[in-house]
Amino acid sequence: MFPPFDPDLDVVTLARALIGARLLVRGAGGLIIETEAYALDDPASHSFRGLTPRNATMFGPAGHAYVYRSYGIHLCLNVVGRRGEAVLIRALAPDAGLEQMQARRGQGPLCAGPGRLAQALGIEPDDDGKAFDGRELQLIPFADTGPALWRGPRIGISQAQERPWRFGLAGAKGLSRPFPRQQG
Template structure:
């Protein structure tokens, strides 16, 4: 487990996804509070790990507290936090609060961190971050403090399989989510 990674490595993907809502993510000095996540598990037909390890998803089978970075549709990078083997949590949106000027240089127009592609562009996540630990060097995740926030639950976005799983989590009342949650 990465030194300084604040989450229990035994948490399943959904529990980790909920725990990450309200946590703070920093990538090389830019970041903010995580406000939206999606869980992916080994037995999940929508997960990259569903058919076992490959060269693309090898980081999902690595140690907890490391990054799994992949390119979506050949265009946008997506950042995930690895949990148990074959499980990861996609970081879908942040409320940016650290390094705002630098993020705005990287994303001069539109929302900064509402959606995984925008978030990775604003934070300058790179393919070389794949497999890197959230250890306080380049990548940092700090657990939320205080009472657990109100967490919304809904279906994941952009999937054609396992669409019935309510494995998307968001911080209630926050602007900047990648998409609105169904009325709860």
């Protein structure tokens, strides 16, 4: 199991630790290059108003997938951390199962943005609550001391945008959006 799945680890630390990890979904995937953290006390988080049927997975065990539909259109994949917290996987540098991903996405960026990423990986609503245990969903940690990161405000939300809880692999191509000039 991925080492940061400590139920006491804060979500920002988890979001940073996931950069550079490999994500595989039924054999398709690649290197995680962008994440965004969402905490229990965060007005932008689905868990902010408490436990509901929609966000129940966020209140479950660490190391499981929280999958939801954004704007009724796109599925989004998150990694659950401590109770009520999750990390949105925003972008991936794909390198495994490319033919499968291309068939799902067609032309254009495969995994730049959470909706594209989920579509390319074949994420389904039934993946909600599944463990990243290597059966269908797998996370392989970065083997070194950690890659250089960019840090900036979150995007695509209407509340608490200013929190610098969006992380990206420094120099990576295929991010969902560029980071502000001040990076690191």
